[in-house]
Amino acid sequence: MPMPPLDPDDVETLKAARAGDPEAGAALARVHGPSMLRTAWNVAGRYAAAEAEDMVQEAFIAALTTSALPTGDIGAWLRAITARKALDWLRQEARRRERSLPEPGEGAPEPAAQASAAAPFAVIAVRRALGKLSPLDRAVLTLVDLEGFSMAEAAGVIGSTTVAVKWRAVRARRRLRVAIEGEADARAGGSENDV
Amino acid sequence: MSERRGSRPGASHSNRTGILAREVLRRASAHGEPEIARLIDAVPAMLAEAERRRRVSSMPAARISAVAGLWLPRLAVATVLLLAVALLWPRGSVSTRDRSATVDSAASLDAWLVTGRAPSSVPDPVLDALVR
Numbered sequence: 427m428p429m430p431p432l433d434p435d436d437v438e439t440l441k442a443a444r445a446g447d448p449e450a451g452a453a454l455a456r457v458h459g460p461s462m463l464r465t466a467w468n469v470a471g472r473y474a475a476a477e478a479e480d481m482v483q484e485a486f487i488a489a490l491t492t493s494a495l496p497t498g499d500i501g502a503w504l505r506a507i508t509a510r511k512a513l514d515w516l517r518q519e520a521r522r523r524e525r526s527l528p529e530p531g532e533g534a535p536e537p538a539a540q541a542s543a544a545a546p547f548a549v550i551a552v553r554r555a556l557g558k559l560s561p562l563d564r565a566v567l568t569l570v571d572l573e574g575f576s577m578a579e580a581a582g583v584i585g586s587t588t589v590a591v592k593w594r595a596v597r598a599r600r601r602l603r604v605a606i607e608g609e610a611d612a613r614a615g616g617s618e619n620d621v
Numbered sequence: 622m623s624e625r626r627g628s629r630p631g632a633s634h635s636n637r638t639g640i641l642a643r644e645v646l647r648r649a650s651a652h653g654e655p656e657i658a659r660l661i662d663a664v665p666a667m668l669a670e671a672e673r674r675r676r677v678s679s680m681p682a683a684r685i686s687a688v689a690g691l692w693l694p695r696l697a698v699a700t701v702l703l704l705a706v707a708l709l710w711p712r713g714s715v716s717t718r719d720r721s722a723t724v725d726s727a728a729s730l731d732a733w734l735v736t737g738r739a740p741s742s743v744p745d746p747v748l749d750a751l752v753r
Contacts, residue, residue: 446672451664455657463655468646473653483663490671491678549652552645564646571639572646599642606645 436500444490455486458504462486465505468572469512469565471557477515484511502573506583509565513584516561551613555605563598570595 436457442450462485466478485508496503556564562584569580570591581591677683 443668444671446668448665448668451668452661455660455664459657459660460655463657463660464650467650467655473649479656479659479663482660483667486660486667487671487674490668491674549648552649556645556649567639567642568646571642595639599639602642602645606641 437495440489440495440500451486451490454504458501461501462504462508465508465568466512468556468568469509469561470516471553471559471561471564473553477519478512481512481515482508484515502575505573506569506575506579509569510583510585513561513565547613551609552606555602555609558605559598559601563594563601566591566594567598567602571599 462482466481569575581588
């Protein structure tokens with residue numbers, strides 16, 4: 427897959443941040459932080475949740491710890507790390523929840539319920555539809571359909587096989603289409619009831 | 622967020638079927654501006670943590686642990702295989718030998734009890750001494 431050329435400034439900034447330059451680190455966070463947060467939102471299915479910041483911080487720390495340099499677009503590389511860290515975070519959270527069974531009514535609300543109340547209905551509807559997918563489904567769709575990663579690249583990011591990612595992408599797209607149609611039907615039904 | 626997408630030449634079938642997913646993901650995350658002030662505030666802490674992790678990973682103990690993590694599962698598998706071979710293979714031959722010895726001894730004792738005479742081919746020296 428042809429990749430955009432690596433921006434030398436970005437690489438220098440990354441190297442400077444690894445060397446401990448706080449200005450370089452802040453520059454990376456300013457430029458790539460917003461898109462990394464959006465990636466974390468999409469994979470977690472939680473929009474405006476504080477957990478996304480934890481995921482992005484873990485991704486930044488991983489990017490600063492490794493000695494490897496991205497071979498393509500540094501933003502896509504950082505977002506790929508964010509997707510993986512988001513999945514790790516969600517797995518750990520699931521284990522934490524298993525260990526400590528919450529009292530009825532406690533615990534994190536469902537992703538759909540966390541949709542911002544201020545968001546327009548269409549946005550809430552697509553978020554609710556995405557909330558019906560698993561985190562891994564959302565990660566695959568984010569990497570493949572939104573970021574344009576190949577199936578093999580996405581498989582490398584999430585630690586799976588190319589065939590498994592391909593199948594998951596097909597199933598996730600189908601589920602998402604069904605969920606979107608369900609939301610549209612519900613909206614149409616609601617409109618009829620209003621009239 | 623879709624710089625890579627724009628750079629891809631030619632839309633394959635999978636790309637076309639992924640258009641809906643792309644639009645849904647884009648719309649879902651487009652609303653609301655990500656708050657990066659806290660992220661920027663956390664930069665010094667992130668740099669320090671990255672430095673700490675680099676230092677830890679370069680320590681001999683961490684290297685040993687990494688190598689051990691790689692090789693211990695393989696060694697465990699090899700041990701299990703060797704143990705399985707050790708348990709299965711010799712047991713067959715030993716048990717056959719034991720069984721034949723037991724049968725011989727029983728037959729010799731039977732012969733002595735019945736006839737009152739020691740059979741000529743008693744393989745057990747203790748029984749042989751007893752019989753004589």
